Amino acid sequence: MAICGPKLSLCGVILSVWGIIQLSFMGIFYYFHSVALAEDLPGLNKEMSPEEFYLEVDKGYMQNAYNCWIAACLYIITLAFSGHQFWVNSRSSLRV
Amino acid sequence: MGSLFRSEEMNLCQLFLQSEAAYACVSELGELGLVQFRDLNPDVNAFQRKFVNEVRRCDEMERKLRYLEKEIKKDGIPMLDTGENPEAPQPREMIDLEATFEKLENELREVNQNAEALKRNFLELTELKQILRKTQVFFDEMADSAREEEQVTLLGEEGLRAGGQALKLGFVAGVILRERIPAFERMLWRACRGNVFLRQAEIETPLEDPSTGDQVFKSVFIIFFQGDQLKTRVKKICEGFRATLYPCPEAPADRREMAMGVMTRIEDLNTVLGQTQDHRHRVLVAAAKNIKNWFVKVRKIKAIYHTLNLFNLDVTQKCLIAECWVPVLDIENIQLALRRGTERSGSSVPPILNRMETCEDPPTYNHTNKFTSAFQALIDSYGIASYREMNPAPYTIITFPFLFAVMFGDLGHGTIMALFGLWMILKEKPLAAKKSDSEIWNIFFGGRYIIFLMGLFSMYTGAIYNDIFSKSFNIFGSAWSVNLNSTGELDKELTLNPSKSDYGPSPYPFGLDPVWQLAENKIIFQNAYKMKISIIFGVFHMLFGVVMSLFNHMYFKNKLSIICEFIPQLIFLCFLFLYMVLLMFLKWMIYFATDDERLVEYSPHCAPSILITFINMVLQKPSHPPEPCQTANMYDGQTAIQDLLVYIAILCIPWMLLAKPIYIIHYQKKMNYSASHQQMQTATENGDAEQPMHNNTMHGGGGGGPGAGHQEEETSEMFIHQGIHTIEYVLGSVSHTASYLRLWALSLAHAQLSEVLWTMVLSKGLIVQGFQGGIALYITFAIWASLTLAILVLMEGLSAFLHTLRLHWVEFQSKFYSGVGHAFQPFSFEIILDSASQAPEE
Structure with missing residues (x-):
C-alpha cells in the first residue's frame, strides 16, 4: 500500500537516517555534559544562585539527552515507515 | 597519454x-x-x-x-x-x-490512413446513433401529449386556425460542437425571424475527433420549420456552423429500423478497428x-x-x-x-x-579523463588555452577545492557534500546510463569529483575551524579554564582573554580551541586569524601565478618578456605584498598576550597594525606608536628597509612599462639599418651599379613613407598595450590582494548563518522542558535539516563555488593565462551521436 510517492519516501529515508545519526550522537554528548551544547539547555536563567544553576544544568543535560534519544527513536519509526514505502514504490515500478 | x-x-x-x-x-x-x-x-x-x-x-x-x-x-x-x-x-x-x-x-502510413477513415466512419455512425436516440425522445414527448401528428402540438392554436390547409412541418437533425450552440441558436432565430423551432440535447460521452485525436463534446439538435425556403436557409446556417446533418426518417418504424442497422454496423466497425490497431x-x-x-x-x-x-x-x-x-x-x-x-x-x-608545415595556430587539445575533465571544463569556460600554453587545470585540482573549503569550512556541511559526491562517484555507471535531461542534475553529475573533493576539503577546514553545524568538538580538552574574576564572581558574559590566568600552558593541539564557540569575543578573534590567513593564501596564490608565467616565457623562448615582465612583476609583488605577509608572521611571533608592565613592548597594546604599517610604508608617512610604546617598528631599521623596498617596487613600474617597447624599437632600427646597409653593398657590387641603385632608392623612398607610418602606428600600439598591461598588473596586485579577503568574508558569513539557523530553529526544540521536548525536537530537527540542506549546503555552497571560480579566473589566471586558443574539435561519432540525441529533446 503506497501512501507516499517515491520522492517523498526517499526524502523520508534520507532525513531519518541523518536524524538517527545526529540525534543519537547529540544525546550522547548531552549525557556526557558537553560544554558546546550548554547554550541550548531548558529552564536556565541568569538570576539563579550558582548551586541552583549547576543543579538545573545537570537536570537539563539529562533531560535533553533523553529527548534527543526520543527524537532518534521517532526517526527510527519514520525510517521504517518511509523505507517500507520506498520498497513498495520500487517494487510496484518494477512490476510495471 | x-x-x-x-x-x-x-x-x-x-x-x-x-x-x-x-x-x-x-x-x-x-x-x-x-x-x-x-x-x-x-x-x-x-x-x-x-x-x-x-x-x-x-x-x-x-x-x-x-x-x-x-x-x-x-x-x-x-x-x-x-x-x-x-x-x-x-x-x-x-x-x-x-x-x-x-x-x-x-x-x-497506410495503416494510419485506414484507421483514420475507419474512425471517421465510426464517428459518423455514433453520431447518427445518438441522433436517433435523442430525436426519439423529442418525438416521444410530442406523441405523448397528443395522439395527433406532431405539428398540432407545435403549432398549437394557430395551426388549427389556419383551417383546412395541411401544414406539413419539415425537420433536419444533426450534430454540432457544444460550444457553438448559443451562437447557432441566435443565428437561427435572427435569420429565420423566429420561424424555426430548435430542440437540442447534449451527448454525454465525449467523441474522438479522428484527425486530431482530441476528445470533443457535441450536442444533437433538431430543427423544425415550414416550407422549402426556410429549409434551404436552415441548411446553409448549419453548413456555416460546421454542423453535420444526418438523414432522419420521419416514420417511427423507419427510425427504429435505421437504428438497428446502425448498431450492427458499429459492431462490425469495432472489430475491424481492433484488428487495424x-x-x-x-x-x-x-x-x-x-x-x-x-x-x-x-x-x-x-x-x-x-x-x-x-x-x-x-x-x-x-x-x-x-x-x-x-x-x-x-x-x-x-x-x-x-x-x-x-x-x-x-x-x-x-x-x-x-x-x-604550417604557420597557422594549431587547436588546443588536452587529454582528459573523467576526473580531470571537470576541472578542465572550469578552465575552458573562461577561455581555451592558447596552443601549448601552461594549463592551469592541474593546479586547480588542488587549489579550487581548497579555496572553496576556506569559505565553506564546516565539518557537517562538508560531510554532506562529500557523501553526495561519493554517492555519485560510486553509482557512476548506472547514473551515467540514465541520461537525465535535467540540466541542473547534469551539472552536478559532471562535477561529481569536484563536489567530492570540495566536500573533503571542507571537512578538513571545518575541523580546523572546529565547526560542525556551528558547534565545536572538545576532543583533546580545552586549554582554557573559567576562573572567578576580581570581584570573586563568575562573569556573566564569557570573554576569553589570553593574558589572564584562564589560559593554560599549552594550546589546543588541533585547530581552534572549542571554548571559543561560547565566547563573546569569538568573532573578533576569528576575524584577525581568518583575514590574515586569506591574505597569506592570496599572495602565495598570485605569486604562483606569476611564476607560472616564467614557465610560459621559457617555453616560448621569450627572453625579453622574462627580463622586462616577469622579473619586475615578481619584484613588485614580493617587495610589497610578500613583505606584508612576512610582517604578519613576524607579528605572530614577536607579540604575545601579557599584562606585565615590563613587557609592554611585546604586549598586544604595542603590536602595530599590519595594515596601517603597510599603508604608511607605501605613503612614506612616519608611524606614531601609542603612549607607553617606544616604537611602531617590529625590528631595527625597519623604516630604512621598507623605504628601500618601496623605491625598488616603484622603479619596477617604468621598467615594466617602457623597457620592452624601447628595446623592440631599438632592435627594429638596428635591423633596418643593417638591411639597408646590405642592400647598398649588393647594389654597388653589381656591375651596372648606377641604374638599379637609383631605382632602389627611388623605390625605397616611395615605399618608406607608408611603411614608416605603419611602423609608428605599431609602436604607439605597442606602448598602449604595454601601458594597459602594466596598469592592470600594478593596480591588479592591490585590488586582487584585497579581493582574497572574500575568503574571510564568506567564511564568516557561513559560520554566522549556520549559528543563526541553529539558535533560531533547532535550539527552539532543545529548550522545551520535559519529555514533550522529544517530539518538539523531532519536528524542529526536520525543519532544521531541510533548511541546512537548502540554504547552507546548496545556496552557500553555490556562492562559495562562484567566488572560488572568480578567484581562479581573475586573480590567479590573469597573471599568466592568455586563453585565446581555439578548441580541438575532433570528428568523433560519440560526440555526434550525443549531440544528436540531445537535440530533439530540447
Whole structure:
C-alpha cells in the first residue's frame, strides 16, 4: 500500500537516517555534559544562585539527552515507515 | 597519454585516401575520434558538394525514423535501448536500410490512413446513433401529449386556425460542437425571424475527433420549420456552423429500423478497428526493437558523408585528399585505424598520412579523463588555452577545492557534500546510463569529483575551524579554564582573554580551541586569524601565478618578456605584498598576550597594525606608536628597509612599462639599418651599379613613407598595450590582494548563518522542558535539516563555488593565462551521436 510517492519516501529515508545519526550522537554528548551544547539547555536563567544553576544544568543535560534519544527513536519509526514505502514504490515500478 | 601541464602537440597532416577505401577509413577515424578535418572547399556551397546525394538520402532516412519514433512514442511502446554501438554500415547496406524504412513507413502510413477513415466512419455512425436516440425522445414527448401528428402540438392554436390547409412541418437533425450552440441558436432565430423551432440535447460521452485525436463534446439538435425556403436557409446556417446533418426518417418504424442497422454496423466497425490497431501495434513493436540501432547507423553514415564532403578530389578522381589536425602522440593509433579501414574495404593501396608545415595556430587539445575533465571544463569556460600554453587545470585540482573549503569550512556541511559526491562517484555507471535531461542534475553529475573533493576539503577546514553545524568538538580538552574574576564572581558574559590566568600552558593541539564557540569575543578573534590567513593564501596564490608565467616565457623562448615582465612583476609583488605577509608572521611571533608592565613592548597594546604599517610604508608617512610604546617598528631599521623596498617596487613600474617597447624599437632600427646597409653593398657590387641603385632608392623612398607610418602606428600600439598591461598588473596586485579577503568574508558569513539557523530553529526544540521536548525536537530537527540542506549546503555552497571560480579566473589566471586558443574539435561519432540525441529533446 503506497501512501507516499517515491520522492517523498526517499526524502523520508534520507532525513531519518541523518536524524538517527545526529540525534543519537547529540544525546550522547548531552549525557556526557558537553560544554558546546550548554547554550541550548531548558529552564536556565541568569538570576539563579550558582548551586541552583549547576543543579538545573545537570537536570537539563539529562533531560535533553533523553529527548534527543526520543527524537532518534521517532526517526527510527519514520525510517521504517518511509523505507517500507520506498520498497513498495520500487517494487510496484518494477512490476510495471 | 599526454601531460596535463600543456596542451597536446598538434600537427597538420595531409591524408591521401583511395576513393574506395575513403568511406571505411573515415568510419574508423570516427570511431577513434582523434582527428579534426579541415574544410578544403569552403567556397563550394552545400548543394554542390560531391556526396550531397548521399547526405540527402540520409536525411530522408532520418526523417522516416523520426516519424516512426513519433508513432512509437504515441502508442507508448518502450523503445529498446541496449546501449550498443553498431559500426557504420557499408555503403551498400544503405540501400537495404532505405528499403526497410520505406516499407515500414508506407505500411504505417497506410495503416494510419485506414484507421483514420475507419474512425471517421465510426464517428459518423455514433453520431447518427445518438441522433436517433435523442430525436426519439423529442418525438416521444410530442406523441405523448397528443395522439395527433406532431405539428398540432407545435403549432398549437394557430395551426388549427389556419383551417383546412395541411401544414406539413419539415425537420433536419444533426450534430454540432457544444460550444457553438448559443451562437447557432441566435443565428437561427435572427435569420429565420423566429420561424424555426430548435430542440437540442447534449451527448454525454465525449467523441474522438479522428484527425486530431482530441476528445470533443457535441450536442444533437433538431430543427423544425415550414416550407422549402426556410429549409434551404436552415441548411446553409448549419453548413456555416460546421454542423453535420444526418438523414432522419420521419416514420417511427423507419427510425427504429435505421437504428438497428446502425448498431450492427458499429459492431462490425469495432472489430475491424481492433484488428487495424493490432496490426499497427505489431508493426511498431517490431520497429521499436531496432529503432535506436537504426538511428545510430544512419547518423554515422550521414556524419561520414558530411566529412567526405570536406575532402578535395584528386585530378585523377582516384583518390581523396584531406587535411586534418592530429595530436602527434596519437599518430600511431591513427595509422592503425587507417590500416584497419583499408583492410575492411578490401583495397590494396594503403592510405598515406603526410605531415605538413604550417604557420597557422594549431587547436588546443588536452587529454582528459573523467576526473580531470571537470576541472578542465572550469578552465575552458573562461577561455581555451592558447596552443601549448601552461594549463592551469592541474593546479586547480588542488587549489579550487581548497579555496572553496576556506569559505565553506564546516565539518557537517562538508560531510554532506562529500557523501553526495561519493554517492555519485560510486553509482557512476548506472547514473551515467540514465541520461537525465535535467540540466541542473547534469551539472552536478559532471562535477561529481569536484563536489567530492570540495566536500573533503571542507571537512578538513571545518575541523580546523572546529565547526560542525556551528558547534565545536572538545576532543583533546580545552586549554582554557573559567576562573572567578576580581570581584570573586563568575562573569556573566564569557570573554576569553589570553593574558589572564584562564589560559593554560599549552594550546589546543588541533585547530581552534572549542571554548571559543561560547565566547563573546569569538568573532573578533576569528576575524584577525581568518583575514590574515586569506591574505597569506592570496599572495602565495598570485605569486604562483606569476611564476607560472616564467614557465610560459621559457617555453616560448621569450627572453625579453622574462627580463622586462616577469622579473619586475615578481619584484613588485614580493617587495610589497610578500613583505606584508612576512610582517604578519613576524607579528605572530614577536607579540604575545601579557599584562606585565615590563613587557609592554611585546604586549598586544604595542603590536602595530599590519595594515596601517603597510599603508604608511607605501605613503612614506612616519608611524606614531601609542603612549607607553617606544616604537611602531617590529625590528631595527625597519623604516630604512621598507623605504628601500618601496623605491625598488616603484622603479619596477617604468621598467615594466617602457623597457620592452624601447628595446623592440631599438632592435627594429638596428635591423633596418643593417638591411639597408646590405642592400647598398649588393647594389654597388653589381656591375651596372648606377641604374638599379637609383631605382632602389627611388623605390625605397616611395615605399618608406607608408611603411614608416605603419611602423609608428605599431609602436604607439605597442606602448598602449604595454601601458594597459602594466596598469592592470600594478593596480591588479592591490585590488586582487584585497579581493582574497572574500575568503574571510564568506567564511564568516557561513559560520554566522549556520549559528543563526541553529539558535533560531533547532535550539527552539532543545529548550522545551520535559519529555514533550522529544517530539518538539523531532519536528524542529526536520525543519532544521531541510533548511541546512537548502540554504547552507546548496545556496552557500553555490556562492562559495562562484567566488572560488572568480578567484581562479581573475586573480590567479590573469597573471599568466592568455586563453585565446581555439578548441580541438575532433570528428568523433560519440560526440555526434550525443549531440544528436540531445537535440530533439530540447
